[in-house]
Amino acid sequence: MIPAPFDYYRPTDIAGVIALLEEHGDDARVMAGGHSLIPMMKLRMAEIPHLIDLQDVAGLGGITIDGSEIRIGAMTTQADLIDHEGLAAAAPILREAALQIADPQVRYMGTVGGNVANGDPGNDMPGLMQCLDAQFTLVGPDGERTVAARDFYEAAYMTARTDEEVLTCVSFTAQPGGAAYEKQKRKIGDYATAAAAVQLTREGSTCAAASIAMTNLSDVPVWSPAAGAALADTPVDDSAIKAAVDAALADIDPTEDNRGPVKFKRHVAGVILTRAIKSAWARA
Amino acid sequence: MPDKMHIKVTVNGQDEEFLAEPRELLIYALRERLNLTGPHVGCETSHCGACTVIVNGKSVKSCTMFVGQANGAEITTIEGLGSPDALHVLQETFREHHGLQCGFCTPGMITRAHKLLEENPNPTEEEVRFGMAGNLCRCTGYQNIVKSILAAAAQMNGAQEAAE
Amino acid sequence: MKDEVESRDDRVANLKGLGSARKRVEDVRFTQGKGNYVDDIKLPGMLHGDFVRSPYAHARVKSINIDAAMALDGVVAVLTAKDLEPLSLHWMPTLAGDKQMVLADGKVLFQGQEVAFVVARDRYVAADAVELVEVDYEELPVLTDPFEAMKSDTVLREDLEDGADGAHGPRRHHNHIFLWEEGDKAATEEVIDSAEVVVEEMVYYHRTHPCPLETCGAVASMDKVNGKLTLYGTFQAPHVVRTVASLLSGIEEHNIRVVSPDIGGGFGNKVGVYPGYVCSIVASIVTGLPVKWVEDRMENLMATAFARDYWMQGKISATKEGKITGLHCHVTADHGAFDACADPTKYPAGFFHICTGSYDIPVAYVGVDGVYTNKAPGGVAYRCSFRVTEAAYFIERMIEVLAMELNMDAAELRRINFIRKEQFPYQSALGWEYDSGDYHTAWDKALTSVGYDDLRREQAERVEAFKRGETRKLMGIGLSFFTEIVGAGPVKNCDILGMGMFDSCEIRIHPTGSAIARLGTISQGQGHATTFAQILATETGIPADSITIEEGDTDTAPYGLGTYGSRSTPVAGAATALAGRKIRAKAQMIAAYLLEVHDDDVEFDVDRFVLKGAPERFKTMKEIAYAAYNQAIPGIEPGLEAVSYYDPPNMTYPFGAYVCVMDVDVDTGTTDIRQFYALDDCGTRINPMVIEGQVHGGLTEALAIAMGQEIAYDDLGNCKTGTLMDFFIPTAWETPNYVTDHTETPSPHHPIGAKGVGESPNVGGVPAFSNAVHDAFRAFGLRQAHMPHDHWRIWQIANDLGLHD
Structure with a gap:
């Protein structure tokens, strides 16, 4: 498995990245940790004549927590997420999810930015970020703009990011309450058979608001407002959970693969979501 | 054909310089240019970990x-x-x-275990199993690998205590 | 003198002989990254080869255009079948008496088949050139189902003459390879037809792959000056490779040196000869330079030898009390595009007829139909003796199904049907002579150790709790009692490509009392350098630490048939013991001379010969070795060397009792292995540490196979499991801890009583895991569900049983 030849660039600032993207258009791609891209290049399923490595670009790293406002630089690795005690206190679901991604070596290289920007329906962070209502910051020739995670994904590997833009950071407001990320996979290193991110807030014995997203059950991550609404103003009892699950299942569209047929995936999606809701509620 | 790159790395404390195509994978540079044939190529898709080395303090x-x-x-x-x-x-x-049989996974396994014990000098069995999950072995069934790593941790901690 | 003060126990311990948990000598290199595997070999001027492979499972190759590839800077040659044909190397013989295309000759028959071989300056240029070779294909209908293939008008093997016999007799359809039968069909059918109880079941053992962590590869180096070819490669049978290479290439055998360096796991994958080896040789001959070919993981999984793919239709009959009266089995064996099974010539279905298992079954019949399909060729013994895993899985499933029908406990059903200790040597209905065993003792020990009765009580309570809606997890108790048949084999019955399946050992004792021994086998991780030295230490009295073991270089090692089918210990281990005894016999004469007594007056004692009745008078092996080289002893040749070629009188029959306790989540299909107990009886135990390691490893491969590992194809013959994302290999996280145990029933015919162990845990492990899954659903009526038991298939079982309603 040998990739086709390419030119390699390692710019030190965003302007340099954007200049390269403008110059080479479709023929250029940025690379963060490379653990999605490099295997595709080795299999020659992705040919990239101009490869732009982001590792030296200033300002793309770091996790900042300002009250409930959380900002994660695109080059933050899954390992960084897991190790960050402040983040674990402010938004523990990130550590919970990151620990379920790939394996230790891959988590050392795999980044939040790469995970959300790639548009791979198997990646875990997109669904999680939709659940958290995160905003993605994109920088391009025309400056900076933000796109909500919930508006970012168009189809498999197709996103709102244009070829000349770079995703530089992910930000969101940490919510009070409980959250959980549940994932079923065949083994460590596998993508999800089904995964669910749930965040909910409690007022007394009822749920004030809920956000639910699911991973690898469609060609894009699925944020289900209907599922969240089904939990709101309920005591999160069995009938409310069932309503939420039914609503979420109406929004997913899994396809058959080696992990199993559609009927199985839909069933497991319901089970995993039920578990995630119960877990989040217990933490709320 | 793209230009070759001038690569400078420090490997096992030695400074190394060479020209390489950008697409050359680190594993081949180590194995074929620097004759460090300990790390191996097993799966090529980042699942097996036989090629594990430490780059700037990270298991890679x-x-x-x-x-x-x-x-x-x-x-x-x-x-x-x-x-x-x-x-x-x-x-x-x-x-x-x-903790080894055919020896093919062993260099990657030990290199990863070394880093794991830096991350967590006193792991439980479960933590060892989770921390080694990026390395596949077809021979041992892992049980003795886990045992070997726990024994190393105990020895290293014992030496640490003795020194203090 | 040190010897004077050493106790006899100290001297025994110092030898590190049989029974010692000696640390492995190999590990010193391996742990420091100083192994020497094929891809580590680098020769001056070495070129790299890479294959153009077929994207289609069945297509006519209309044209191949190599011009663009040849024009690329750094490309030295592009070989196609047309280039190989003048050398008669465009096809090659398989181990099963069939022939196989080396490079596509007119058509391709499976996805990933080798079409052209690019040779270039480095691996990067070779990979680029592969992309530039233009192949024009015309797609043909694809057959991936062996039952369909036997009905289809589509002819897969146009090279075979219609209606002509194959290597194993008549072929009744153009996609048929052979029908092989054993046992008394009429008598079996009569017993079954009139039996009190009969159960019938289709048991499928799915297609999988040995997938050693190191893929296959070779470095061929033709020295045109002196006409010698050196071939390094991942060969489990280097001597056979040399013979085949000579027969194919016409190079005289003495001019070929085959070297198996360190091998990164084999598990049967590295027994056969692959097109990559042949093309490397040809390319080296053509270019005059060394050529390296190392496949990648996708190539390994898609194109090199698969394992299993047996559809086993079984009938078993019994009395109402549960005494088995007969067994009938018909197998439809999917061999893929070429019959490249690694089996002894006489046995196209290997030793599948060990399928009466550990039970005293009076009459039985087996028929195996081999069938061609558009899948990769193979059918190798993946960590088992030839087709023994299939046989063990078949009988252990049939027993469970029969237990259900009889409403009996499956452990008890096994107990009442076991071959009894006093029946050994036991003649099976299908023609084997089981050498020794004590199944009841092993079974009772296993069941007692796991607390079997308590487990069954807990399971029954769990079922009740499940029915009350208190849990969604069921509990399965997977039982397995297996008998392996290893150590092929008597030369009168077993050969590979005409080479009798003996093995060999050659020993040289050096003047200072250390030694080197060379064998015809080759370790792929089993630790031969450690354990064979232990056998020799006990036999010769020379400490294992003073004995070098060497294998794998055909210029230096004696001829042998290699390492697979757990044959190293039973065959080469026996040769080693017997060669050691020859050394000892000569040493006895030397000792007697030195002590100035008659040969019969001295006897061997650990590491020396002592005067009978006067043990203070002795000569150590060290002294004897020196004397062999520095004294003129009347009537005795100088030197101390021995060679033994061992033709075993029979196979050996290791056995074991395994219990797996598993929780099964009915809603997600996930499982949790709570407990796994493995009792192995491999006869005399050479090194308990190595045995335990072999058991752990074999069980983990069994876990993989039973719970998720498969080579799967879609309807177009596309391989769906070509990377380690989809081809299931469990990590440390998914793998449980195992409890190992043993009984020890020596083989009566093996010189040291050893039987072999490396493959037992895979043979016995798969039914244990699979039976646990089945057993979890027994209360709900599940009789048979096909492996692999991955999440969705377990979920499907529950769904089909109405457990999600």
């Missing part, structure tokens, strides 16, 4: 890193962990507890 699967990405890095391979006269504790405990 070197089959999934271009040599350009590693330019300027400090790299440690199995060859840098111990010497015939002074084996690394893990090299001793793997032998003591039969």
Whole structure:
């Protein structure tokens, strides 16, 4: 498995990245940790004549927590997420999810930015970020703009990011309450058979608001407002959970693969979501 | 054909310089240019971990890193962990507890275990199993690998306590 | 003198002989990254080869255009079938008496088949050139189902003459390979037809792959000056490779040196000869330079030898009390595009007829139909003796199904049907002579150790709790009692490509009392350098630490048939013991001379010969070795060397009792292995540490196979499991801890009583895991569900049983 030849660039600032993207258009791609891209290049399923490595670009790293406002630089690795005690206190679901991604070596290289920007329906962070209502910051020739995670994904590997833009950071407001990320996979290193991110807030014995997203059950991550609404103003009892699950299942569209047929995936999606809701509620 | 890159790396404490195509994978640079044939190619898709080395303090699967990405890095391979006269504790405990059979996964396994014990000097069995889940072995069934790593941790902690 | 003060126990311990948990000598290199595997070999001027492979499972190759590839800077040659044909190397013989295309000759028959071989300056240029070779294909209908293939008008093997016999007799359809039968069909059918109880079941053992962590590869180096070819490669049988290479290439055998360096796991994958080896040789001959070919993981999984793919239709009959009266089995064996099974010539279905298992079954019949399909060729013994895993899985499933029908406990059903200790040597209905065993003792020990009765009580309570809606997890108790048949084999019955399946050992004792021994086998991780030295230490009295073991270089090692089918210990281990005894016999004469007594007056004692009745008078092996070289002893040749070629009188029959306790989540299909107990009886135990390691490893491969590992194809013959994302290999996280145990029933015919162990845990492990899954659903009526038991298939079982309603 040998990739086709390419030119390699390692710019030190965003302007340099954007200049390269403008110059080479479709023929250029940025690379963060490379653990999605490099295997595709080795299999020659992705040919990239101009490869732009982001590792030296200033300002793309770091996790900042300002009250409930959380900002994660695109080059933050899954390992960084897991190790960050402040983040674990402010938004523990990130550590919970990151620990379920790939394996230790891959988590050392795999980044939040790469995970959300790639548009791979198997990646875990997109669904999680939709659940958290995160905003993605994109920088391009025309400056900076933000796109909500919930508006970012168009189809498999197709996103709102244009070829000349770079995703530089992910930000969101940490919510009070409980959250959980549940994932079923065949083994460590596998993508999800089904995964669910749930965040909910409690007022007394009822749920004030809920956000639910699911991973690898469609060609894009699925944020289900209907599922969240089904939990709101309920005591999160069995009938409310069932309503939420039914609503979420109406929004997913899994396809058959080696992990199993559609009927199985839909069933497991319901089970995993039920578990995630119960877990989040217990933490709320 | 793109220009070759001028690569400078420090491997096992030695400064190395060479010209390489950007698409050259780090594993081949180590194995074929620097003759460090300890790390192996097993799956090529970052699942098996036989190619594991340490790059700038991180456990990395070197089959999934271009040599350009590693330019300027400090790299440690199995060859840098111990010497015939002074084996690394893990090299001793793997032998003591039969933590290897065909030996093909072993360099990656020990290199990852070395880093794991830096991350967590006193792991539980479960933490060892989770922390080693990026390395596949077809021979041992892992039980003795886990035993070897726990034994190394105990020895290293014992030595630490003795020193204090 | 040190010897004077050493106790006899000290001297025994010092030898590190049989029974010692000696640390492995190999590990010193391996732990430091100083192994030497094929891809580590680098020769001056070495070129790299890479294959153009077929994207289609069945297509006519209309044209191949190599011009663009040849024009690329750094490309030295592009070989196609047309280039190989003048050398008669475009096809090659398989181990099963069939022939196989080396490079596509007119058509391709499976996805990933080798079409052209690019040779270039380095691996990067070779990979680029592969992309530039233009192949024009015309797609043909694809057959991936062996039952369909036997009905289809589509002819897969146009090279075979219609209606002509194959290597194993008549072929009744153009996609048929052979029908192989054993046992008394009429008598079996009569017993079954009139039996009190009969159960019938289709048991499928799915297609999988040995997938050693190191893929296959070779470095061929033709020295045109002196006409010598050196071939390094991942060969489990280097001597056979040399013979085949000579027969194919016409190079005289003495001019070929085959070297198996360190091998990164084999598990049967590295027994056969692959097109990559042949093309490397040809390319080296053509270019005059060394040529390296190392496949990648996708190539390994898609194109090199698969394992299993047996559809086993079984009938078993019994009395109402549960005494088995007969067994009938018909197998439809999917061999893929070429019959490249690694089996002894006489046995196209290997030793599948060990399928009466550990039970005293009076009459039985087996028929196996081999069938061609558009899948990769193979059918190798993946960590088992030839087709023994299939046989063990078949009988252990049939027993469970029969237990259900009889409403009996499956452990008890096994107990009442076991071959009894006093029946050994036991003649099976299908023609084997089981050498020794004590199944009841092993079974009772296993069941007691796991607390079997308590487990069954807990399971029954769990079922009740499940029915009350208190849990969604069921509990399965997977039982397995297996008998392996290893150590092929008597030369009168077993050969590979005409080479009798003996093995060999050659020993040289050096003047200072250390030694080197060379064998015809080759370790792929089993630790031969450690354990064979232990056998020799006990036999010769020379400490294991003073004995070098060497294998794998055909210029230096004696001829042998290699390592697979757990044959190293039973065959080469026996040769080693017997060669050691020859050394000892000569040493006895030397000792007697030195002590100035008659040969019969001295006897061997650990590491020396002592004067009978006067043990203070002795000569150590060290002294004897020196004397062999520095004294003129009347009537005795100088030197101390021995060679033994061992033709075993029979196979050996290791056995074991395994219990797996598993929780099964009915809603997600996930499982949790709570407990796994493995009792192995491999006869005399050479090194308990190595045995335990072999058991752990074999069980983990069994876990993989039973719970998720498969080579799967879609309807177009596309391989769906070509990377380690989809081809299931468990990590440390998914793998449980195992409890190992043993009984020890020596083989009566093996010189040291050893039987072999490396493959037992895979043979016995798969039914244990699979039976646990089945057993979890027994209360709900599940009789048979096909492996692999991955999440969705377990979920499907529950769904089909109505457990999600």
